[in-house]
Amino acid sequence: MPAKPQSADKEKPEAKPGREGKKILIVEDERPLAHALELKFQHEGFDTTVCVNGKDALEEALKNKYDMILLDLIMPQMDGFTFMEELKSRKKNCQIIILSNLGQDEDRTRSKELGAVDYFVKSNTPITDIIKRVKTAL
Amino acid sequence: MPLEDVAVGQILVKQSYLSEEELQNALLEAKENKQSLINVLSGQGLITPSLIQGALAEHYKLEFYDLQTNPPSTEELASLPEAIARKYFVIVVEKKENSVKIATTDPQQENLEEVIRVNLGKEEAVFPEEESTEKKKEKKGEEEEKKSEEPKKEKGKEEKPKSKEKEVKEKKKAGGGFFGLGRKKAEAEGFKGKITYVFASKEGIEAMFLRYRKPLATRFQQIVDAEKEVAPEILVEIINDAIQLRASDIHFEPQGDKFTIVRFRVDGVMHEAGRIPKIYYEGVVNLIKIEANMRIDEHFAPQDGAGDELL
Numbered sequence: 001m002p003a004k005p006q007s008a009d010k011e012k013p014e015a016k017p018g019r020e021g022k023k024i025l026i027v028e029d030e031r032p033l034a035h036a037l038e039l040k041f042q043h044e045g046f047d048t049t050v051c052v053n054g055k056d057a058l059e060e061a062l063k064n065k066y067d068m069i070l071l072d073l074i075m076p077q078m079d080g081f082t083f084m085e086e087l088k089s090r091k092k093n094c095q096i097i098i099l100s101n102l103g104q105d106e107d108r109t110r111s112k113e114l115g116a117v118d119y120f121v122k123s124n125t126p127i128t129d130i131i132k133r134v135k136t137a138l
Numbered sequence: 139m140p141l142e143d144v145a146v147g148q149i150l151v152k153q154s155y156l157s158e159e160e161l162q163n164a165l166l167e168a169k170e171n172k173q174s175l176i177n178v179l180s181g182q183g184l185i186t187p188s189l190i191q192g193a194l195a196e197h198y199k200l201e202f203y204d205l206q207t208n209p210p211s212t213e214e215l216a217s218l219p220e221a222i223a224r225k226y227f228v229i230v231v232e233k234k235e236n237s238v239k240i241a242t243t244d245p246q247q248e249n250l251e252e253v254i255r256v257n258l259g260k261e262e263a264v265f266p267e268e269e270s271t272e273k274k275k276e277k278k279g280e281e282e283e284k285k286s287e288e289p290k291k292e293k294g295k296e297e298k299p300k301s302k303e304k305e306v307k308e309k310k311k312a313g314g315g316f317f318g319l320g321r322k323k324a325e326a327e328g329f330k331g332k333i334t335y336v337f338a339s340k341e342g343i344e345a346m347f348l349r350y351r352k353p354l355a356t357r358f359q360q361i362v363d364a365e366k367e368v369a370p371e372i373l374v375e376i377i378n379d380a381i382q383l384r385a386s387d388i389h390f391e392p393q394g395d396k397f398t399i400v401r402f403r404v405d406g407v408m409h410e411a412g413r414i415p416k417i418y419y420e421g422v423v424n425l426i427k428i429e430a431n432m433r434i435d436e437h438f439a440p441q442d443g444a445g446d447e448l449l
Binding site: 029031032033035036039040042043123124126127128 | 154155156157165180183184185186188189192195196202207
């Protein structure tokens with residue numbers, strides 16, 4: 001059974017000024033990384049929701065409005081590229097940052113064509129860099 | 139020296155990689171099952187080695203250095219004596235004339251900077267002198283005196299908490315200068331350039347320690363000089379070394395007309411093990427081909443073979 005999106009309502013820290021109500025959808029099937037991203041962004045005062053596969057993430061992204069989506073590319077049920085194509089075909093606009101282990105130029109190009117604003121290779125990127133990037137964008 | 143598990147757990151909470159509740163639960167489970175805290179957290183899917191390294195680098199406010207993708211050269215590594223590298227878990231990852239980049243698991247170790255300054259470029263390690271028993275007693279007495287004075291401080295005049303950086307500097311200042319050759323002499327002889335610290339994983343640094351072994355080339359150079367049966371002896375030396383270092387593969391990388399680099403993969407990381415002069419490389423390859431029932435006159439097509447009596 002697919003894991004349900006986990007909303008970050010429990011023990012939510014106070015939102016820092018300027019970030020009230022800013023919502024981030026974390027789409028990541030590596031549970032430890034998703035967990036760390038969730039805690040770090042909550043600590044920074046963002047509202048977070050975690051999805052562990054592309055299909056659940058698409059439902060979630062269509063149902064609710066998010067200010068930023070952090071998207072893995074290789075995931076069960078629906079990959080990140082299909083997720084972006086689906087969002088694009090339904091004219092749902094949202095800033096997307098890719099977090100992937102794929103480091104090829106063609107993956108970066110394809111992601112940008114589908115609307116991603118930035119692309120990080122997970123193994124080379126400390127979480128702090130991802131947070132800095134999101135904070136700059138929002 | 140790498141940190142204890144519990145200290146790592148506290149850093150994970152402080153850096154928001156883990157909640158306090160998750161840490162407490164994991165500590166209980168670790169105690170009940172007599173497991174390490176890190177194993178429990180990994181088993182619960184809360185943490186991975188790379189996340190731990192990220193949190194520690196964040197804690198020390200250092201850049202994370204990936205030794206697997208950017209391994210230091212043998213010369214850089216050898217610029218600190220092995221005994222110092224192993225004791226303090228530090229290695230040189232970049233060395234220029236007036237600056238050096240040091241990868242470590244803990245940049246806050248006592249005397250670390252002085253130890254590095256004194257030992258850079260040395261072959262023999264110089265350690266700080268152990269504090270004498272009398273000095274230790276004196277220090278203990280001072281500490282106790284300080285503790286007894288603390289409650290006397292008026293509440294309204296509380297001192298500002300010291301920043302972490304300041305604390306480290308003071309710690310170094312207070313603890314430094316115990317070298318056997320005298321502080322002044324040690325300072326005069328030591329490295330005076332800029333030292334930059336980067337954070338590297340414990341496993342990554344441990345893997346680099348293996349490269350402190352004498353290069354393979356120095357052993358087979360004697361065989362080459364003796365002008366005996368070069369190919370079989372070099373090959374046996376290489377295989378013996380690979381077995382001893384628990385290497386999973388041996389790579390031969392011809393470098394044009396000069397020599398061939400021999401690399402071992404140890405714990406998934408490639409290490410240069412030595413260099414074979416070009417004149418002997420052909421002989422080594424032919425020997426492998428013969429032992430593995432491959433054609434020795436085929437130089438361009440890939441071949442697959444196996445042999446089990448090389449030694």
